[in-house]
Amino acid sequence: MNSDSIISGVLIDEATLTIVELANACSVEYTWVLQHVEDGLLARTDSSMTSAISRADAAEWRFASAALIRARRLANIERTFDANAEVAALVVDLLEEVATLKQQRFSEHRR
Amino acid sequence: MEFRDYYQILGVGKTADADAIKKAFRKLARKYHPDVSKEPDAAARMTELNEANTVLSDPEKRAAYDRLAAGGQGHRAGKDFRPPPDWNAGNEYSGDGMSAAEAARFSEFFSSMFGDSARGDANHAGARRTRSTGEQQVRGEDHHAKVVIDLADAYTGATRAINLRAARLDESGHVVADERTLNVNIPKGLKEGQHIRLAGQGSPGFGGGPSGDLFLEISFAADARYRIDGRDVTAIMPLAPWEAALGATIEMPTPSGNVQVKVPSDSQAGRKLRLKGRGIPGETAGDLYLEISVVLPPADTEAARAIYETMAREMPFNPRDAAAAAKGV
Incomplete structure (x- = not known):
């Protein structure tokens, strides 16, 4: 590839990735994503998200950038530590909480 | 390429059993997990650990690695290494979930040993996902x-x-x-x-x-001047006491260049001014919040001291009372 050419990509916004795309991006099976959404460990952001979760609608589900980061962390912790999904989710919840607190402490520290 | 001592990387002996290897890997993975570790080279160490664990936790790969390491050439970590031609012929590895994408991040040493198996694994993993379209066509890893x-x-x-x-x-x-x-x-x-x-x-x-x-x-990139929340940006706006008290029009640097800001009179520290649409641009642009911080000039000259003394004398003001009144005490 010519390293001088500039390439542009597609922005992953609020409701962009399909369930297959998310699974591919995390190197996990499609059913891994299904199970994590059903168990409330991973959130989708499509317009029908207020309705009950049904596997039949899975093709319509959409995921945002935040879900991609979360899903990769979950998969990584489950794989590295042979952790069960709930424990991995608890760890990721705490990581997200720490990030929020760091941001708050940073802004209060400057006052 | 450099020879990699996977036993040294995981800190285990060459006779360590599967359980000891698993334990050592998890202990180090916890220490160097990029989301948690404060070590500067955490990400690189984690990749190294994954590489060592991929080989040593798989009996087939470990056996092949041990055979190579025992090849009588005195291989040591960091020493130059050339694998014998076709040394890998006849070795077969079953898929263990490691992907070509993961293998690609590993060392050249690893690629030369297990490149074929990485490809096999990618086929294996990919085939599961594309069963309906036939086993031969496999999408590459993200x-x-x-x-x-x-x-x-x-x-x-x-x-x-x-x-x-x-x-x-x-x-x-x-x-x-x-x-x-x-x-x-x-x-x-x-x-x-x-x-x-x-x-x-x-x-x-x-x-x-x-x-x-x-x-x-x-x-x-970390920038002490700004706090970012989605597309909204908050910046501290330092004001001199007279600018905050009397109101002023000041020039304030922002991420999109300098802007003229009208500061209302009686602006207390902590109050925020919102500049609508001056946050990060987008379909709905964010807002820029300027948080007032009143900065006192130092009383380091006779004249400055005289002004502070005049204020103390002329302005009956006790900030403790003001704070109490604001809290309704």
Whole structure:
């Protein structure tokens, strides 16, 4: 590839990735994503998200950038530590909480 | 290429059993987990640990590695190493979930030993996902990279050169590590944690299957002047006491350039002024909040001291009383 050419990509916004795309991006099976959404460990952001979760609608589900980061962390912790999904989710919840607190402490520290 | 001592990396002896290897890997993985570790080289160490664990936790790969290490050439970590030609012939590895994308991040040493098996594993993993379209066509793995940009880049857009180490098939069909540079357009209006997908820039597919994609995760460089929340940006606006008390029109630097700000009189510290639409641009642009901070000039000259003394004398003001009144005490 010519390293001088500039390439542009597609922005992953609020409701962009399909369930297959998310699974591919995390190197996990499609059913891994299904199970994590059903168990409330991973959130989708499509317009029908207020309705009950049904596997039949899975093709319509959409995921945002935040879900991609979360899903990769979950998969990584489950794989590295042979952790069960709930424990991995608890760890990721705490990581997200720490990030929020760091941001708050940073802004209060400057006052 | 350098010989890699996987036992040394995991800190275990050559006779360690599977359980000891698993324990050592998890202990070190906890220490160097990039989300938690404060070690500067955490990400690199984690890749090294994954590589060592991939080999030593798999009986077939471990046996092949042990045979090579015991080859009588005195292989030691860091020493130059050339694998004997066709040394890998006859070795077969079953899939263990390791992907070509993962293998591509590993060392050249690893690629030369297990490149073929990485490809086999990718086939194995991919075939599960594309069963309905036939086992031969396998989509390449997706790759991920982080891109750090300045807040100003989110306002204007930018171009970034990204160095990637990815898998490529050489003429004889072996997976080899390939260094390449991509110049990527970073559009304006990005938020922290948002991704850009570059279609087809991941691992190549197999059997005519499409290439995987490359996902770039956007992260902002730390900047003590700004706090960013989605597309909203908060900056501290330092004011002299007289500017805060009397009101003023001041020039304030912002990520999108200097702006004239009208400060109302009696502006207390902590109060925020909102500049609508001057946050990070987007379909709905964010807002820029200027948080007032009153900065006292030092009383380091006779004249300055005289002014403070006049204020103390002429202005009956006790901030403790004012704070109590504000709290309704």
